[in-house]
Amino acid sequence: MPAPHPETWLRNTRAGLFCEPGGFHIDPLRAVDRAVITHAHSDHARPGHGAVLASAATLALMRARGIAGVSEQAAGWGEVVRLGEVDVSLQPAGHVLGSAQVVMEYRGSRAVVSGDYKRAADTTCDGFVPVPCDVFVTEATFGLPVFIHPPAGEEIARLLASVALFPGRTHVIGCYSLGKTQRLISLLRAAGWEAPIWLHGALVGMCDVYERLGIALGRLNQASGAARGQLAGQIVLAPPSAVADRWARRLTDPVVAVASGWMRVRQRAKQGGVELPLVISDHADWAELNATLDDVGAPEVWVTHGSEDALIHAAGLRGMRGRALRLVGYGEEEG
Amino acid sequence: MIAFAALLERLLFAQARGAKLALLRQYFAATPDPDRGIGLAALTGDLNFVAAKAGLIRELAAERTDPVLFALSYDFVGDLAETVALMWPARPGNETAPRLGEVEQTLRNAKKGEVKAILAAWLDASDASVRLALLKLITGGLRVGVSARLAMAALAEMSEGRASIAEIEETWHAVAPPYDSLFAWIEGRGPRPSAGAAPVFRPLMLAHPLEEADIAALDPAAIRAEWKWDGIRVQLAAGPGGRRLFSRGAEDISAGFPEIIEAMEFHGTLDGELLVMRDGAAAPCAELQQRLGRKAVTAKMQRDLPVAVCLYDMLFDGAEDLRPLPFDARRARLEAWYGATRPARMQLSEMIAFPDLAHLAGLRDGARAAGIEGLMLKRGDSPYEGGRTKGLWWKWKRDPLSVDAVLMYAQRGHGKRSSFYSDFTFGVWRADGALVPIGKAYFGFTDAELAFLDKYVRDNTVQRFGPVREVAPGLVLEIAFDAAQASPRHKSGVALRFPRISRIRTDKPAAEADRLDSLLRLTSA
Numbered sequence: 001m002p003a004p005h006p007e008t009w010l011r012n013t014r015a016g017l018f019c020e021p022g023g024f025h026i027d028p029l030r031a032v033d034r035a036v037i038t039h040a041h042s043d044h045a046r047p048g049h050g051a052v053l054a055s056a057a058t059l060a061l062m063r064a065r066g067i068a069g070v071s072e073q074a075a076g077w078g079e080v081v082r083l084g085e086v087d088v089s090l091q092p093a094g095h096v097l098g099s100a101q102v103v104m105e106y107r108g109s110r111a112v113v114s115g116d117y118k119r120a121a122d123t124t125c126d127g128f129v130p131v132p133c134d135v136f137v138t139e140a141t142f143g144l145p146v147f148i149h150p151p152a153g154e155e156i157a158r159l160l161a162s163v164a165l166f167p168g169r170t171h172v173i174g175c176y177s178l179g180k181t182q183r184l185i186s187l188l189r190a191a192g193w194e195a196p197i198w199l200h201g202a203l204v205g206m207c208d209v210y211e212r213l214g215i216a217l218g219r220l221n222q223a224s225g226a227a228r229g230q231l232a233g234q235i236v237l238a239p240p241s242a243v244a245d246r247w248a249r250r251l252t253d254p255v256v257a258v259a260s261g262w263m264r265v266r267q268r269a270k271q272g273g274v275e276l277p278l279v280i281s282d283h284a285d286w287a288e289l290n291a292t293l294d295d296v297g298a299p300e301v302w303v304t305h306g307s308e309d310a311l312i313h314a315a316g317l318r319g320m321r322g323r324a325l326r327l328v329g330y331g332e333e334e335g
Numbered sequence: 336m337i338a339f340a341a342l343l344e345r346l347l348f349a350q351a352r353g354a355k356l357a358l359l360r361q362y363f364a365a366t367p368d369p370d371r372g373i374g375l376a377a378l379t380g381d382l383n384f385v386a387a388k389a390g391l392i393r394e395l396a397a398e399r400t401d402p403v404l405f406a407l408s409y410d411f412v413g414d415l416a417e418t419v420a421l422m423w424p425a426r427p428g429n430e431t432a433p434r435l436g437e438v439e440q441t442l443r444n445a446k447k448g449e450v451k452a453i454l455a456a457w458l459d460a461s462d463a464s465v466r467l468a469l470l471k472l473i474t475g476g477l478r479v480g481v482s483a484r485l486a487m488a489a490l491a492e493m494s495e496g497r498a499s500i501a502e503i504e505e506t507w508h509a510v511a512p513p514y515d516s517l518f519a520w521i522e523g524r525g526p527r528p529s530a531g532a533a534p535v536f537r538p539l540m541l542a543h544p545l546e547e548a549d550i551a552a553l554d555p556a557a558i559r560a561e562w563k564w565d566g567i568r569v570q571l572a573a574g575p576g577g578r579r580l581f582s583r584g585a586e587d588i589s590a591g592f593p594e595i596i597e598a599m600e601f602h603g604t605l606d607g608e609l610l611v612m613r614d615g616a617a618a619p620c621a622e623l624q625q626r627l628g629r630k631a632v633t634a635k636m637q638r639d640l641p642v643a644v645c646l647y648d649m650l651f652d653g654a655e656d657l658r659p660l661p662f663d664a665r666r667a668r669l670e671a672w673y674g675a676t677r678p679a680r681m682q683l684s685e686m687i688a689f690p691d692l693a694h695l696a697g698l699r700d701g702a703r704a705a706g707i708e709g710l711m712l713k714r715g716d717s718p719y720e721g722g723r724t725k726g727l728w729w730k731w732k733r734d735p736l737s738v739d740a741v742l743m744y745a746q747r748g749h750g751k752r753s754s755f756y757s758d759f760t761f762g763v764w765r766a767d768g769a770l771v772p773i774g775k776a777y778f779g780f781t782d783a784e785l786a787f788l789d790k791y792v793r794d795n796t797v798q799r800f801g802p803v804r805e806v807a808p809g810l811v812l813e814i815a816f817d818a819a820q821a822s823p824r825h826k827s828g829v830a831l832r833f834p835r836i837s838r839i840r841t842d843k844p845a846a847e848a849d850r851l852d853s854l855l856r857l858t859s860a
């Protein structure tokens with residue numbers, strides 16, 4: 001009997017991707033009985049599920065966000081868990097701490113759901129492992145050839161050059177609490193910035209979890225505790241929404257930076273008064289997306305969200321069949 | 336080119352003048368000759384090579400990118416040069432990104448047909464930031480909001496007191512890219528470059544708008560009054576080394592007005608207003624506009640639109656610098672010289688006698704002659720100081736409800752105008768150096784002016800948001816309006832009632848457009 005094509009056992013429902021013989025959803029958009037969660041970003045890890053399978057780090061981050069499932073099961077990288085009739089295992093996705101790809105095998109047919117991922121080096125999480133498969137389900141947040149992320153070290157060097165040029169000003173970087181914040185901190189440390197890094201209160205919790213899980217971040221101070229003028233010449237991290245808010249008044253003549261893959265395009269970067277756009281992303285850029293298609297060698301690729309048209313076209317040029325799933329509800333908190 | 340590209344990128348996003356100055360200073364200090372001088376010229380629009388057209392960039396894109404991926408990308412990015420810069424397929428090789436000096440020299444000597452191959456090789460050797468700078472440079476559209484004056488201010492700061500902005504401005508016409516001697520002077524390594532005998536531009540003295548608070552403080556006996564002509568402020572500089580006619584922005588406009596140049600049979604520097612004059616009467620400024628921006632002028636234009644200069648002031652008599660003298664003394668020298676030489680195509684600005692300010696106010700309101708905008712008030716003891724010194728000269732416009740604003744955004748019109756950009760958003764300068772929008776107006780003038788504005792918008796688009804184009808801040812529009820009201824709903828804090836474009840001020844640099852605080856003062860009045 002030939003192996004069943006994944007489109008017969010993995011399908012798109014209103015709650016998200018559903019693996020029928022396994023009886024579970026992946027990153028469901030609404031509360032379900034049984035969920036496999038790729039990573040702890042709020043658009044992928046939502047509250048209210050019954051049983052949750054994820055990496056140990058993802059479960060820890062979800063608990064810190066207050067969205068634990070009723071019952072939890074942690075799986076190590078490559079550890080096979082039988083759910084219904086399906087063998088499920090997780091492989092690192094390189095997106096944020098704990099982020100995983102979901103590998104599913106059913107009657108000799110294998111599908112891999114990438115979740116969000118990147119291929120660039122990141123000392124705050126395990127690197128992406130390509131898994132050969134029959135269907136590769138990929139994101140395409142930066143699925144246009146204009147999105148090529150430069151080496152993150154170069155962007156950090158631009159930031160530090162700006163700090164040197166404007167020593168009397170506060171450099172405040174808009175970034176999300178989970179993943180981007182910790183990666184920026186580790187990149188700054190790697191570039192030799194040993195001074196305390198100041199945090200908006202909303203970023204503190206996730207940093208604590210990272211440290212507990214063994215990712216050293218160096219000295220972090222809460223910006224709310226800074227004396228007037230103390231933040232001149234300092235680097236402050238804050239959620240993007242706070243940068244334009246009253247909260248930012250404590251900063252000294254701030255240089256507003258935003259770290260995101262979207263900063264590659266000036267029109268995007270010019271919105272919102274950014275003075276220093278930094279192209280640092282936790283998603284794969286166009287080159288990484290294409291390289292990953294080659295690495296996994298799947299004859300068929302499904303695109304969950306992002307700029308699917310271009311990636312499907314590129315897959316077609318390689319002789320791969322592409323299909324857009326058009327899952328809505330992802331990509332809200334990222335870049 | 337790497338440092339220049341990095342500079343452009345930061346300038347594009349810098350809002351405050353102080354930040355732009357710091358970035359420019361650092362670039363000039365850290366970049367060697369001749370690259371920095373070429374960079375300076377690129378920023379001030381003084382580079383001279385045959386610019387490539389957008390079509391060339393399209394051709395390159397078609398040769399090196401997949402058409403579907405290009406179309407999807409262009410649709411997302413909205414700017415041709417940026418799309419190509421970002422998605423250009425890198426061909427890693429041995430080459431490194433070209434130096435700016437090399438780019439300028441190569442392009443200056445290149446034949447038209449060679450440009451494409453040269454550019455492609457450079458793009459291959461560069462990263463996205465340099466690619467974008469190259470494409471913008473080669474199509475003549477840097478548009479990072481740096482005026483020549485701002486660049487000069489950065490040089491003045493860099494000189495640590497050796498050179499003031501005014502001195503640099505005067506020296507500007509004596510130097511040329513890559514400005515080695517200018518930098519040597521700024522850095523204290525060489526003498527101030529000398530203009531030799533060539534006539535140079537001297538920074539113009541500018542007036543402040545007269546406001547209620549000023550009027551009470553004016554002493555009529557200490558004030559001189561003249562008509563404020565609605566033409567183009569010019570400086571006439573002539574001597575054994577040549578003759579030049581400069582606009583108020585220090586642009587050499589001699590070529591457009593040969594009859595004035597011919598009449599400049601003197602040695603010295605004069606300040607005046609260029610007007611179209613027929614039988615001693617000034618024509619509306621719109622007529623003069625038709626003669627602006629031309630490299631050459633036909634005999635017919637000279638006949639149909641005869642020009643003359645109304646003389647306001649004398650800065651130099653021969654080599655003697657009169658600027659430190661009081662206005663009254665300079666005026667006496669001007670009158671004496673005029674009486675002795677009776678120059679063609681020039682007349683003296685009339686001094687208006689008045690017993691008191693109420694009388695003056697009446698004259699101002701009654702002045703309805705074409706070409707008169709209102710009154711100029713000058714202190715009789717004022718020296719001639721370049722720039723806009725407070726408390727010496729005032730302009731007292733007839734219709735106080737007009738503002739010189741900078742074009743910021745444009746949108747297509749409706750109906751028969753749907754193919755034209757005819758719906759304009761304009762702004763004025765805030766104290767921190769940012770341009771803030773103050774209103775929107777629809778154009779109501781001739782087809783030629785509409786065509787001019789449409790072309791200007793297309794040539795100077797910085798980016799697009801759907802149907803709206805953002806335009807580089809470079810064009811000044813005189814906006815007439817009925818009233819200004821304080822409005823917390825607007826970013827600027829002010830709303831104009833019935834704003835309309837009364838004139839296109841191609842003669843006025845954007846940096847000299849009105850300030851938000853002067854407009855805000857109108858709201859309380």
Ligand SMILES: [Zn+2]
Pocket residue numbers: 039041044095116334
């Ligand atoms: Zn994510």
Ligand SMILES: [Zn+2]
Pocket residue numbers: 041043044116330331332334
């Ligand atoms: Zn996502």
